[in-house]
Structures are given as structure tokens and as C-alpha cells.
Amino acid sequence: MAPVKNTSVKEERKEWARAQRQERIIGMAAQLLAKCDIEEITLEDVAKSSGYTIQNLYQYFKNKDDLFAAVLLKKLKVMYADAESAVERTTLGIDRIITLGDKYVDFCLRNKRYFDLQMHFERKFCAYHKLTAKKTRGDFIVQCQGVIDQVSDLAIDAIKSGIEDRSIKTHLKPLHLMLLLWAQMLGVIQVITMRQRYFKEIYELTSEKFRRDFKDSIQAYLSSGQGK
Known part of the structure; x- marks a missing residue:
């Protein structure tokens, strides 16, 4: 039985080493993304930065x-955990959806390149809610879609809860x-991203006030039944 045990230990060490190499590559790609858009980064850049060959990357x-x-997956998991925790601390459905939206907008504005990266995958693969992503798209793309x-x-x-408790x-x-609501949030994110530097001079407001006004308008819309 001893040889079997030794083989198992060797396999575990091999898997650990593989996971470490994979994490290093992901980390170096993230560092490059902090400086450049995804379109500007090549696999050669990632391979050179991480100390591997392109052939290694394909492994x-x-x-x-x-x-x-x-x-992107690493960031999405953090965002989801944060949003889920915040939503669980609220009671009414309308507060849950407002909190979730606020968390998502905050995440996108704080992580502009990751927002752009998410939009890159949305445009390229269009694997929307509850659609099964094709295996050819890559394992991590499928996992991103899951999050x-x-x-x-x-x-x-949150919306179902709000309808049941009549807050929505x-x-x-x-x-x-x-x-x-998703479409409206994307619009707000894009406007802040593109026009933030002109807010005070032209629109006489700050991005913070713009976000508050948006949140208040959504809350008023959902609670008043104006969409009926």
C-alpha cells in the first residue's frame, strides 16, 4: 500500500505546482490589464512577463x-460575495435591489478595466442569463457566465421579494x-466614465450626486408603480 500512498502524494504536489503556475500567469495578466486594455495585450506579453513560453500558457x-x-473571474467572485452579503443585511425587496445595483455600479467604477473586460465578453460571446456557454469558449468563460x-x-x-412584500x-x-434595471445601470456607468470630468463645469453636479439622483429615481419608480 505504501507505493500507492507515495504516488498520491506526488500527484497532489504536481497538482499544487500546476495551480501555482496557473495563478502566477493569471496574476501577471492582471498586472498587464492594470496598464493596458485587453486589445493591446498579447499572449507573448503575458508569457514574457510570467517567465513562461506561449506553449506553457496553452497548457x-x-x-x-x-x-x-x-x-475577470477572480474579481467577479469578490464582487458577488460582497453584493450577496450586503443584500442579506436588508429586509425589503426594494432595498435589496437598490443595494445590489449600488454595489455593482460601485464595483464597475472602481474597476474600470474589469468593467471593460466584462463588456468585451458580453459583446463577443453573448452568453446571457441562463444560457449554457459552449465548451469551445473556454472553461473560465463558462465560469464567468456562472457568476x-x-x-x-x-x-x-430581490424583485420577487419586493413584489411579495409590496415594496415594488x-x-x-x-x-x-x-x-x-441592468440596462439603466450600464448607461449610468458609461455616462460617469465618459463625462465625469465635465460634470461640475457643464452639468453643475458631481458624480456622487448623479448616482444618488439615479438611485432615488429608481426607488421612486419601483415603489410608485409608475411602470404599470
Whole structure:
């Protein structure tokens, strides 16, 4: 039995070493992303920075998109855990959806390149809520879609809860309302990103006030039943 045990230990060490190398590659790709957009980064850049060859990279990732999906996945998991924790501390459905939206907007504005990276995958693969991503898209892309679906489910559950406790008044199905709110949040993020430096001079407001006004308008819309 001893040889079997030794073989098992060797396999565990081998898997640990593989995981460490993979994490190093992901970490170096994240460092490059902090300086450049994904379109400007090549696999050659990542390989050179991490001390491996391109052939080594293909042992861990199917392609460039799979690699940067792994980079995005780490951030998405942190964002989801933070959002889930914040939502659990609220009671009314309307407070849950407002809190979730606020957390997502905050995440995107604090992590602009990761927001751009998420939009890159949205545009390129269009694997939307509850659609099964094709295996050819890469394992990490599939995992990213799973986390995004979890965030969507948080929003849908919050809306359902709000309809049940009557803090949200709407004729829309929860899935449809989630999509509508998602679209509005993306618009707010884009406006702040593109026009923030002109807010005070032209619009006479700050990005913080713009966000508060948006949140207040959404809360008023959901609670008043204006969408009926």
C-alpha cells in the first residue's frame, strides 16, 4: 500500500505546482490589464512577463480570452460575495435591489478595466442569463457566465421579494425588470466614465450626486408603480 500512498502524494504536489503556475500567469495578466486594455495585450506579453513560453500558457488556458476570463473571474467572485452579503443585511425587496445595483455600479467604477473586460465578453460571446456557454469558449468563460448568472439571480430574487412584500409595484416579470434595471445601470456607468470630468463645469453636479439622483429615481419608480 505504501507505493500507492507515495504516488498520491506526488500527484497532489504536481497538482499544487500546476495551480501555482496557473495563478502566477493569471496574476501577471492582471498586472498587464492594470496598464493596458485587453486589445493591446498579447499572449507573448503575458508569457514574457510570467517567465513562461506561449506553449506553457496553452497548457493552462485555451486561448487569450480564456486567460483573461480567469482574470475577470477572480474579481467577479469578490464582487458577488460582497453584493450577496450586503443584500442579506436588508429586509425589503426594494432595498435589496437598490443595494445590489449600488454595489455593482460601485464595483464597475472602481474597476474600470474589469468593467471593460466584462463588456468585451458580453459583446463577443453573448452568453446571457441562463444560457449554457459552449465548451469551445473556454472553461473560465463558462465560469464567468456562472457568476454573472448568480448576480442576475440575486436581482431577480430581490424583485420577487419586493413584489411579495409590496415594496415594488410593477406589471413586468421579474426577469424583464431585472434586464431593464441592468440596462439603466450600464448607461449610468458609461455616462460617469465618459463625462465625469465635465460634470461640475457643464452639468453643475458631481458624480456622487448623479448616482444618488439615479438611485432615488429608481426607488421612486419601483415603489410608485409608475411602470404599470
